[in-house]
Amino acid sequence: MSEAGAEAGPGPGARPEPEPSLATVGLIKAFGGVTALDSATVTFHHGKVNALIGPNGSGKTTFFNCVTGMIRADAGRITYRGRDITGKPPHRIARAGIGRSFQLCRVFPRMTVLDNLLAAVRPSGLAGQLAGAGKREETERARSWLARMGIEHLERAEARQLSWGQQKLLELAGVLMSEPELVLLDEPAGGVNPALIDRICELVRELNAEGRTFLIVEHNMDLVMSLSDHVVVFDRGRPIAQGPPSVIQSDERVLGAYLGV
Ligand SMILES: Nc1ncnc2c1ncn2[C@@H]1O[C@H](COP(=O)(O)OP(=O)(O)O)[C@@H](O)[C@H]1O
Ligand SMILES: [Mg+2]
Missing domain, CATH: 3.40.50.300 (P-loop containing nucleotide triphosphate hydrolases)
Incomplete structure (x- = not known):
């Protein structure tokens, strides 16, 4: 040099x-x-x-x-x-x-934990149904994020049954679903x-x-x-x-x- x-x-x-x-x-x-x-x-x-x-x-x-x-x-x-x-x-x-979470936590309270994550990445209505082909892969990804958060045992619970902190973890998992x-x-x-x-x-x-x-x-x-x-x-x-x-x-x-x- x-x-x-x-x-x-x-x-x-x-x-x-x-x-x-x-x-x-x-x-x-x-x-x-x-x-x-x-x-x-x-x-x-x-x-x-x-x-x-x-x-x-x-x-x-x-x-x-x-x-x-x-x-x-x-x-x-x-x-x-x-x-x-x-x-x-x-x-x-x-x-x-860029992904974000909200100060007052946004989850769908009456949806299951797993469905909350699928809803975070899948469009609703017909487009969502057409996108159903990728469902298994997305479900696996959702489960692995839940495991990462330590709330995989709650996948079938409705989001509203989770504690506030668990809801925050669920919301974070939802943000991470879009990588x-x-x-x-x-x-x-x-x-x-x-x-x-x-x-x-x-x-x-x-x-x-x-x-x-x-x-x-x-x-x-x-x-x-x-x-x-x-x-x-x-x-x-x-x-x-x-x-x-x-x-x-x-x-x-x-x-x-x-x-x-
Ligand atoms: N949608 C809104 N309509 C009217 N005022 C708002 C709105 N959002 C925020 N503000 C005002 O803007 C200022 C900054 O608010 P915010 O960004 O929420 O502050 P922080 O998150 O730091 O507490 C505050 O005075 C708040 O009242
Ligand atoms: Mg604020």
Whole structure:
């Protein structure tokens, strides 16, 4: 290698730049007089566990709703791995490799656990019946996700019979049925008992080690700080700090946003 070449490359101790995953530039969303996202410019890292934290009402769920195409931002640009996905409908964003769970957990309460997973990937009505040919393969995949979640023994139960934490695991299994590369989780530990929180953390670690990127909105700070590589803090619709957990924990702006100091 020539000397010039050696100088141009990163030094032996230098960290490679993280590859961008989901990123936004100047994202704005207002509801009447309330500005939920106030020109939010933020980048999450590919292949990592990212966290988005912030006080209640700081725009985290609205951010998820905008980037998954459920609501349209008023302005700004959204990219995923460098591709522009601004204004794309939810099914296109799902097809691009982004899956999400909901803060208030979305499962079909009167459907069985197994059918919930099949419904997550199969269109309803005639198209669903025509797609019935792939049913056995899908059923096997659904069973293997349930086993992964540790709820395979509940496959015939109606979803409403499950505990809240088990319903969260079921919803996560449903998200994973579409094999997303990037998984957005909105408060996965909210209202969940400590044993299942541990299970959820373990799953996130395993799935991340297998190559999936995560973006997690969560209030449980122990979970956020132990699980994530990169943390973004929102306050009033915009990021006020971004960095590794160790830096975020001692950031004065973050303490101020949370504690009002
Ligand atoms: N559909 C909506 N209609 C009106 N206001 C909304 C709507 N969704 C969110 N908001 C408002 O936007 C702000 C941000 O909300 P949200 O994104 O849910 O925050 P977070 O998830 O961080 O708690 C809040 O003031 C909330 O009341
Ligand atoms: Mg929320």
